[in-house]
Amino acid sequence: MNSNDLFVRLAPWIYTVVMFLLWEAAVWLFNIPPFFLPPPTAIARAFVDFWGPIYRHSLYTLSTTMIGFGMAVGFGLLLGLLVGWSRSIYAGLYPLMIGFNAIPKVAVVPILVLWFGIGFVPAVLTAFLISFFPIVVNVATGLATIEPELEDVLKALGASKLDIMRKVGIPRTLPYFFGSLKVAITLAFVGSVISESIASNYGIGTLMLQAQAQFQVPLIFAGLIALAFEGIVMYWAMAVLEARMTGWAQRSGFAQA
Amino acid sequence: MVSAFVALDGVSHAYGARGGSGGTLAVDGLTISVNVGEFCAVVGPSGCGKSTLMKLATGLQFPFKGTVRIAGQVISQPVKIAGMAFQAPTLLPWRTTLDNLLLPLEIVEPHRSEIRRRKADYVARAEQLLTSVGLQGQGSKFPWELSGGMQQRTSLCRALIHEPQLLMLDEPFAALDAFTREELWCVIRDLHAARKITVILVTHDLREAVFLADRVFVMSARPGRVLVERPIELPRPRDLDVTFTPGFQDIVSELRSHIVRARQ
DSSP states (O other), X not given: OOHHHHHHHHHHHHHHHHHHHHHHHHHHHTTOOTTTSOOHHHHHHHHHHTHHHHHHHHHHXXXXXXXXXXXXXXXXXXXXXXXXXXXXHHHHHHHHHHHHHHSOGGGXXXXXXXXXXXXXXXXXXXXXXXXXHHHHHHHHHHHHTXXXXXXXXXXXXXXXXXXXIIIIIHHHHHHHHHHHHHHXXXXXXXXXXXXXXXXXXXXXXXXXXXXXXXXXXXXHHHHHHHHHHHHHHHHHHHHHHHHHHOGXXXXXXXXXX | OOOEEEEEEEEEXXXXXXXXXXXXXXXXXXXXXXXXXXXXXXXXXXXXXXXXXXXXXXTSSOOXXXXXXXXXXXXXXXXXXXXXXXXXXXXXXXXXXXXXXXXXXXXXXXXXXXXXXXXXXXXXXXXXXXXXXXXXXXXXXXXXXXXXXXXHHHHHHHHHTXXXXXXXEESTTTTSOHHHHHHHHHHHHHHHHHHOOEEEEEOSOHHHHHHHOXXXXXXOSXXXXXXXXXXXXOOSSOOGGGGGSHHHHHHHHHHHHHHXXXXX
16 A cells, blocks of 8 residues: 555544644634634533433434335435336326425425324424435336447347346346435435434434523534434445445546545 | 248338338338347448447337337337447446446346346356456456456346347447457457347447347338348357458458448
């Protein structure tokens, strides 16, 4: 390993540390009051003081997010295959899906609360509703971009549509699918936290709302950092999954320079 | 008289207006017949409907006028006996070269139902085919690890693995450099001689057409139909050197003048 490789491996840590150092310095330098923007040291302090609640609420948010995300993966994959399968289903469903996706999910939460009460279910459903769309679009795109020549080769062998789907469509869609999971997982966190901040007694969203009511600004930021951390870990998990499942699609040296 | 294996009779086909005569005519009154075991080449100005001819002859498209017969049968669905290769190798990047070759066997009966049981036989057959095109030992590589010429050889093997009666080639060598192209001419020439399959080759390259084919069809500008049918009587087996003989050159320049006229 040469020094350049080493730097690339350390870069995420270096950049993160530098960002926090700049933040800390800016707070001291410009004399920003801690109730406006707390310095990272104060946030770290809040982490120590409130570790128990932060840990519990983080786990709760993680569980609602992952259940919602899991539903989105299943439903998104199925709907994507369906939409990619037939032009008429595509033509019929696509405007509906775009319209649905354009609705701010924060506006849907009250309806979900009306149906299911506050707490767990609305958070899961909001995470689900916000994150399935990119999965559908990507799976459908993967299917829609099968090379026509390849389709001809298979049809001239007497392949049925299901054959083409199984042998070509689904494998070539996998990179799109796993790529979309990285987008979907971060969106799922947005969904569950929105729901928790509006209508829940648990979760990071609730914790931050309570901290706000008590004017504990460092705790609000601690909640944000905890969320960001969970988001990074899950994104990384999806990226690893992607690399393992579709290594054949990632051989470009484009970003390696 | 030898029976026609592939016969297009007064075929017209249009794109656009849902197969009706309202769309742009791709071919109009096209009549071609290819005998069993014959090697035919189709040349013509670009956009003359050569690729349409390929699709019609394999049942991927249906004409709104005229009939397409294969082995005496009017075709109403994609044929199941054709192997195809195109300018792009269209290999599956997630499969190794060997697994790419096995793909047709996973689809065509009777192999489809036997591939689990006779996997070893089929792998041996694929490896033998790879050897015959000079790719021995490359089966475990992925397509992107092969050069363009090697990918195209693989694509040819894939078109032949299920021992089709009809091989359709749509400018399969157009993207290759001149030396690789001539090498693959010889590969195709030998495969055709060894297997006695019927081949229809669509190409822009007149030397390629004359070197490989028993008969060359010259098509008109769009809407395409056959202007000239030129038997190539050069004796077989043909060596690459034949392409430098005056007789060969004469045929090429004769075909060339037909196409120049067709472009006007």
